[in-house]
Amino acid sequence: MNTLSNLAHRDIETVIHPFTNLSAHRNVGPLVIEEARGIYIYDNEGKEYIEGMSGLWCSSLGYGNSELVEVAAEQMQKLSFTHLFGHKTHDSAIALSEKLKELVPCDASKVLFCGSGSEANDMQVKLTWYYNNARGKPEKKKIIARIDGYHGVSVAAGSLTGLPPVHAEFDLPIDNILHTSSPHYYHHARDGETEAEFTDRLVDDLEELINREGAETIAAFIAEPVLGAGGVVPPPEGYFPKISALLRKYDIRMISDEVICGFGRTGNWFGAQTHDYLPDSVSMAKAITSAYFPLGAITIEEDMYQAMLVQSEKLGGFAHGFTYTGHPVGTAVALKTLEIYERDGIIAHAAEMSKIFKSRLDALADHELVGDVRYSGMVGAIELVADKKTRRAFDPKQLVGMNMVSNAQNHGLISRAMGDAVSLCPPLTIKEDELNELFDRYEKALNETTQHVTKQGLRAAI
Ligand SMILES: Cc1ncc(COP(=O)(O)O)c(C=O)c1O
Structure with missing residues (x-):
């Protein structure tokens, strides 16, 4: 048996592969x-x-990239781990939060770290709920995502995702997650419909959904600037300015999922800048460290932060966080990644x-x-x-x-x-x-x- 077939055999017998036909894998191999x-x-x-x-x-x-390798190795030598629970902190978590606040296309008050894009979007769901409870709007809980959107696979993020295979047989989506029309012009435009007309129809669809459900029950809207896993679909003409105006009208929090588009992919730092809107919050991961270390993050706007303070006083603390929230190797690598983006x-x-x-x-x-x-x-x-x-x-x-x-x-x-x-x-x-x-x-x-x-x-x- 050569190395490949030996490895292939061991792989087939031991490793589960994400987004792979597991049955075909037994024949195709890795x-x-x-x-x-x-x-x-x-x-x-x-x-x-x-x-x-x-x-x-x-x-x-x-x-x-040897700079990223070195910064990770140095950080591992100096402080391989510390966490942010119970008042602890470390310098690169602080410096990275400051830097992200400068770069993001929204008014961010604070930054909350996690390990992946799915976790980032899960936190968006949890915090939106937490926020509306704190401001006395417990009925304002539904989150609107889009058909064809991809926001991850964990229970809440997978529910936001608007691709049927991510839901099928996993009992998703969970309650309080709704999906509005896909912005995929090539697939969904009617005969003779211009992009601008298509956009107007999508805006009408969204408004109709909001009114059908009751605006007082809709808490947030999440969108990728460019649909990624849904087939790489930039927004149709005029889409985001019109959608954001509608969301503002109904006091709906707008979340830009910048997990793919963030950090230069669309030609600007963030996809929201390329596609002309100002979200309330962004989700980030992937290129934040150029994938040299798993790291995700979301921004928290000031009024949400104020609500979190109120909840902390009432409940005795902010009972959320992962072991690896703000992992020092991740934050050090991210800081260096951002430095390279800027410097080079x-x-x-x-x-x-x-x-x-x-x-x-x-x-x-x-x-x-x-x-x-x-x-x-x-x-x-x-x-x-x-x-x-x-x-x-x-x-x-x-x-x-x-x-x-x-x-x-x-x-x-x-x-x-x-x-x-x-x-x-x-x-x-x-x-x-x-x-x-x-x-x-x-x-x-x-x-x-x-x-x-x-x-x-x-x-x-x-
Ligand atoms: C736009 C978007 N959001 C969220 C995610 C989920 O990120 P992760 O796979 O790190 O959980 C992805 C992954 O491809 C993504 O493309």
């Missing part, structure tokens, strides 16, 4: 990743791949590279298999369709998107299929020649998928 440098990852047979997805939309500074002009570099990203994606718009091309900054996707004219999708069972991802993998490119939307989200540090190489591989994969579709007759209507 891709064993062994090391990584810059924008490249290497498997245990030495094959090189461009990490076109930054892992899971997170490794924005690429791999093997990473956000401006990403904005510059996004011009190439955009033009290479736009060039695929006329391709016979490509129904739609979508992007915001350095995150984008093409959507493969059976009929370009009518937007008819392939039968999901034909796994056309997966076929392209697998062709790309053969050519040394990691991409990701969400249905038949095949996405890219490369490290923000990617250079011009690397980005062009990435697209050359992506195009090869697309052309092979076109041949596959033709050969197998997959475009026939079902």
Whole structure:
């Protein structure tokens, strides 16, 4: 047995893989990743791949960044752990909170740390409830998320997620979570409807939901600036300014889930800046440490903080927090990550590279298999369709998107299929020649998928 099959066998018999068909995994086996440098990852047979997805939309500074490695090692030597419970603190938690308050696109009073994006959104749900209890509005508890949104998988965050597979058989969503219309123009626009008209319809849908449920029962609205796992979908024209005005009218807290878009992905520090709105709070994770250490965070606005003070006095304390809330290695790595973003002009570099990203994606718009091309900054996707004219999708069972991802993998490119939307989200540090190489591989994969579709007759209507 060679190393791969030995590892594959051990993996199959011991490891549960998230978002994987566990039954297919028994036959397919794992891709064993062994090391990584810059924008490249290497498997245990030495094959090189461009990490076109930054892992899971997170490794924005690429791999093997020695400054981040050193800061983590130094912090582990100096103080591998301390927590923030019961009045304790440490310098990098304070400095990181100060820095985040400066950067976020909202009026943040305080920062509350956690370990992941799901935990961040879970805390948003809990704190919204806690806040409305404190201000004497115990009936104001429902939280509106969107169909096609992704906010994580834990019980509350998974409920916010608006993708059916995340709910199915897990008994989700829980009570008090509602979903409004998806902002996916390509999928949901009516014949002849302009983007602006589509936006107006979504705003009407939201207002109708609020009125149907009673505004006095609606506490918060959560949205990703750009739908990520829902297929990389930037908002339709004028969407967020109109949605935020509606939320203000009904005293509904607006949460921007910046877990993917935060820290430069869309060409500005936060997606809310690119897509023109001012949330009450943001959820962050992933690129906050460029995925060198698990860390998440949310911002707390002043009136919520005041309510938390009242609750603390009444209840004897703020009874929430994780062992790893503000883990010192995570906060030290995050501080260094933010320093690198600023010092090395990473956000401006990403904005510059996004011009190439955009033009290479736009060039695929006329391709016979490509129904739609979508992007915001350095995150984008093409959507493969059976009929370009009518937007008819392939039968999901034909796994056309997966076929392209697998062709790309053969050519040394990691991409990701969400249905038949095949996405890219490369490290923000990617250079011009690397980005062009990435697209050359992506195009090869697309052309092979076109041949596959033709050969197998997959475009026939079902
Ligand atoms: C927008 C968004 N929010 C939340 C999450 C959940 O983050 P995590 O996987 O760290 O729990 C994700 C993960 O991809 C995400 O894309």
